[in-house]
Structure formats: structure tokens, C-alpha cells
Amino acid sequence: MTNRSKFLSVAIAAGLLVAAVAEAHHSFAMFDRNTEVVKSGTIVRWSFNNPHSWLYLNVKGDDGKETLWSFEGSAPTGLIQRGITGDTFKPGQSVTFMYCPLRDGRPGGAIGWARAEDGTYLNPADGGCNGSKDNIARWEELLKKGVTTQTQEPKEAKAQ
Amino acid sequence: MSSVKSLACVGIAAFTLAIVSPNALAQRGQFGGGYGPPLKAEKPPKEFATSDEHYEYLLAQAKGGTKHTLATVPRWDGIWNTAGNTHLDAFIDGPGGLAGKVREGVLTPAYEKAYKERWRQQIEEGQVRYDRLAHCEPPGMPRFLLEPYTHEFINMPQESYLINDFGPSIRRVLIGKKHSNLYGTHSWYGDTIGFWDGDKLILNSKYLYPADFTRWSPMTSNQFESVEIWQLKKYPDNVERIEVQATFYDKFAFLKAVSVEYAFRRATDLEKADYRINQWECEQSTNAYLDDKGVSNFHLPGEKGFNDARGSTMFPELPGQTRDPIYNTTLTPNSK
Numbered sequence: 079m080t081n082r083s084k085f086l087s088v089a090i091a092a093g094l095l096v097a098a099v100a101e102a103h104h105s106f107a108m109f110d111r112n113t114e115v116v117k118s119g120t121i122v123r124w125s126f127n128n129p130h131s132w133l134y135l136n137v138k139g140d141d142g143k144e145t146l147w148s149f150e151g152s153a154p155t156g157l158i159q160r161g162i163t164g165d166t167f168k169p170g171q172s173v174t175f176m177y178c179p180l181r182d183g184r185p186g187g188a189i190g191w192a193r194a195e196d197g198t199y200l201n202p203a204d205g206g207c208n209g210s211k212d213n214i215a216r217w218e219e220l221l222k223k224g225v226t227t228q229t230q231e232p233k234e235a236k237a238q
Numbered sequence: 239m240s241s242v243k244s245l246a247c248v249g250i251a252a253f254t255l256a257i258v259s260p261n262a263l264a265q266r267g268q269f270g271g272g273y274g275p276p277l278k279a280e281k282p283p284k285e286f287a288t289s290d291e292h293y294e295y296l297l298a299q300a301k302g303g304t305k306h307t308l309a310t311v312p313r314w315d316g317i318w319n320t321a322g323n324t325h326l327d328a329f330i331d332g333p334g335g336l337a338g339k340v341r342e343g344v345l346t347p348a349y350e351k352a353y354k355e356r357w358r359q360q361i362e363e364g365q366v367r368y369d370r371l372a373h374c375e376p377p378g379m380p381r382f383l384l385e386p387y388t389h390e391f392i393n394m395p396q397e398s399y400l401i402n403d404f405g406p407s408i409r410r411v412l413i414g415k416k417h418s419n420l421y422g423t424h425s426w427y428g429d430t431i432g433f434w435d436g437d438k439l440i441l442n443s444k445y446l447y448p449a450d451f452t453r454w455s456p457m458t459s460n461q462f463e464s465v466e467i468w469q470l471k472k473y474p475d476n477v478e479r480i481e482v483q484a485t486f487y488d489k490f491a492f493l494k495a496v497s498v499e500y501a502f503r504r505a506t507d508l509e510k511a512d513y514r515i516n517q518w519e520c521e522q523s524t525n526a527y528l529d530d531k532g533v534s535n536f537h538l539p540g541e542k543g544f545n546d547a548r549g550s551t552m553f554p555e556l557p558g559q560t561r562d563p564i565y566n567t568t569l570t571p572n573s574k
Contacts, residue, residue: 104372104526105453105534107365123567127547128387128518129371129404134539134569146572148538155319155388158511169567185572186538 109178109188109206116217116226118174119147126154126164131202133167133189135175148186149177151202162202171195176217178207191217273321273503274473279328280483281497282465289463289487292495293442296435296465303414303433303440306395312437314391314470314480317513321479321503323384328498329353329456336361345456349491353456366453367533374520376405378426378449380464383482383500385452388508388515391480398432398439403515411441419445424460439468459490478504523547540571 119135131151136144151157154164167173176190188206191214193199203209220228286292297303306312329345332338340354359366371377377385387404398411411432419429428445441464448460467483482500486492505513522545529535537544546569548562560566 104524105365105367105369107363107367107533108529108535111364123548123562123565123569125548127523128516129520129524132547146539146570148536150536153387155386155505155508155513158513159507164564169565180536182535184538186536 106188106204106206108180108182110181111178111188111207112230113179114176114190114207114213114217114228114230115179115187116174116176116221117147118172121167121169121171121173122146123169124164124167126157126166128153130204131157133175133192133202135173137185145185149175149189150187150204150206151189152204156204157202160201162200166200166202167192176207176209176213274471274477274479274501277322277324277481277499277501279324279497279499282485282495286487286495289442289444289465289485292465292485292487293431293440296440296467297433300433300435300440304436305414306434308395311393311395311434312439312470314393316390317505317508317515318389318391318480318502319505319508320384320386320389321501323498323500325384325451325455325498325500328496330357344493344496345491346493349456349459356454356456360454368528369453369534370450371520372524372526372534373528374524376407376426377402378407379409379428379443379446380458380462380484380486381449381451382407382409382427383466383484383498388505388513389502390515391502393439403518405520406517409443411439417442417444437469441466441468456491458486459488461490462486462488476506521545522550539569 117137119137121133121135123132123134125132125134130153133149133151135147135149137147138144157163157166172195173192175192177187178190179187188204189209190203190207191199191201191209199214201209201211201214220226282292283295286295326338329341330338331341340350340357342350344350345353356366382400382402385402385404385407387402389403390399390401392399392401396413398413400409400411401407407427409427409430411430413432413434415431417429417431424445424447426447426449428443428447430441430443432439432441434440443464443466446458446460446462448458448462450457464487465485468480470478470480472478480502482502484498484500486496486498524547525537525543525545526534527537527543539546548567549560549569551559551561553559
């Protein structure tokens, strides 16, 4: 196992542990938590609602056409403890974000982290994707290398 | 993005907090350790065949219970969050998280088999496929004890109200009463009676629906009953923690009584943020559903069944009917 894959395994195991114990009102089985994707878009709505928050964004595809994407985040009480409120994301703002996609391929998923135009990172994630400080640091390095998609191998995580 | 910028400092500190967020790490005793000493389940002083026997024993020990007045009843005002528990320690062997295995000999054969399948899904598929809360069933008991979101506990001499904003869920505790079940059936929170023993609130809950603790926990039957001892304790660094020593009886699910400790901490962070509990209901604010593969999924905007929690109105011709008056946004579904 290379150092990189060891690091990935530890990160995945840590992520799975947190995800496994994260509480929400539904299962996270619809999300592919082994895949993390970075996109940019324009915020349409930030629904700071119970039992989960949702971030809706328009994302421009390669053909220039905009698609409405939907991303689930944590519950308001959890987000407030991270400094995120109902005014944090406003319609019209541009944001870069990482998410774990819906397994069925529709335009949506679980939000991981979000990066504002000024470079500030926020963690609105619930158990469906890893928005932790460690994962943000990992992605900062990946983004410098031009990486925007990471598919991780669950078998490695299980071996931990 | 000025509001984001203004929250940057809070956000940086909050990243650390997020790692130990009780919402994220509420399930093992050690994860609640950030707010007071480690939790430890205490077994009853002796074995009891039923929750009734257990409750009556405690009531006799307390000589009928402390008769509090409005001036003396312990006050647990404020906002509370879950703060860890020893829950999985009662059912899982080995290290924390997914590395453990279902402990044999705790559950009856049928419930142990069912639990092993849930645990297998958790490990091999990354998640139990479905959670009944997804279609807006209440958490109920015993799930109330470990479900996150925000809690309030209101004590009066004749009644206590144990409230979770999830749903919302309210357990009504009738102090000094006997059980009553005029409906002749069971329910999500059943019937809870209690008494005070000084500053300890002792509860006995019965007549509950069959349910589950959580997705990674065993199922419980319609014979599940509990005896709980609630007490507010204070620790250094201004930690206030309500600790709940619970013993569960279930002749269909458990081979013998199971004891677990749960905890709630005063949410000073939410109180400092001037947080208010908002009334919310699940049915119009969630889009989770059980798909034809038996897996939780979501309705997205434009799809049949989608609930627009901030936009729906039956009277679009009238001004001021949107549920999102501050930002007044509209979700335009993607064209097919």
C-alpha cells in the first residue's frame, strides 16, 4: 500500500466512521459516498430547513446549458454550531462545492464542503458526504493539481 | 458573499466543533466525552422480571417519592443537545464504529438475526437501506433518547414535558400517577408515569409501538418498556449534563434487561447564537421516500412527489403567500 493510498484509506475510514454514526432522519444509502466531485454553480436557494437543509444551484454544463442541482446538508441546529445560518448562502452567489452524487445519476447528492468566492470554506455536510476540515485540506491540495473527481475504493476502507 | 465572510472566524472554530458535533458523534459513550466525564451504564440494584417491578422497587426505595412544589421542582430550562451515550456498547462487541460485531446472547434469536442483517447492510452497503423516519414517522421511544435535533425539558410538580423539536416529539410524564391506556392500543410514546426522588426524575414508559433505536441498532417490539432515571449534573468548564440511566425490558427482543446511559448537554453554543426552536413538520419539508428497490431516495424539483418546503402555496393569485418571503426564490425544474 502506498503512502497515498494509506492516507486515503485512513481518510475514508474516518469518513465512514463519522458517517456511520451521523444521525439523520433517513438512510444515506442513496448517496455514493466513495465518490467526491467538485463543481461550481450559482445559488438558487438555500433551504435552511429541518429535518435537513438543501442547497439548490444552477450548474453550467459543457454545452453551456444550466441544470438545477439539489444537495442535501445537515440540520439547522448542527449547522448553527458551525457558524452557518439561513443567511449564509444567498441566491445569485457563486460557489464552488464538493458533493457525493446520487447513485442513480440524477442531478443531486450530498453536499460536502462549499467554498465562497472569497475562498472561505464552509462545512454544511451531513452524514452523506465528508465536509470535514481534514477533507477540505485534502481537497485544497487536489484542486491545486487540477483534480475535480475522486473515486475511492470502499474495500480499502473496510480493511481498516 | 459578505455574510459568509463575516462568519469566517466562527466557521474556522466551528470546523473543530463539527468534528465532535453531537449530531455527528452521538452514538458511543466516548464520543460524548467532550462534555463531561465518560458515560457509564449502571445496571439496576437487582434483576427484575418486568419494568413494573423495577419501577415499584425504586418508588418504595424513595418512600413514595419527593412531593415537589413549583418552588422546589428541579428546573431544566433552556436548550439541550444529545451528548453521547453508551448505546452501542450494549449491542456491539469490539472497537467503536463499523469495526464491531453484533454481540450474541443479548437479543432473542429472531431479533438477533434481524439485527445482524441491519449491521451487514451498514458495513457492506455503507448504510441501512431505509429508515422509517424518512416517511415522517415520529422517532418514538426508545429512539427519543438518542435522536439529535434540539430538546427542551420542562418540569412541573404534576407533569414533566420532555420535548424534541423533531416532529415535534413530546413525552408527557405524569407524576405520581398509575398507568392508563384508554385508547386500548399502543403508540409512539406510549404512557409515561414518574416520580421525583430528590433531584432525580424516575420514569416508567409502556404501551409502545414496535420500532427501532436507530438504523444501526436493534429493533424493539410492542412489549418494549423502560425505566429511566434522569438527573442534572454539573461539571467543570460550565458543563451541564442531564444523564439518563435507562433499563429496557422487552420479552420479544431482549433475553434479559438491557441498561444504557444517554445524555443531553446544555446547548450554550445555540443559546449564545440566539437560536430559537422553530415549529416544523416532516411531511412538507422532506423529500425522502422508499424507492422501488427498497432504498431511501429523494424526489428532486420537478419530479412527482416533490415538496417545495419554501415555495408551495395553494393561493398563488394572492400576494404574500410564499413561504420564502426573505429571498423569495423560485425553483425552476429542469426541462425533460
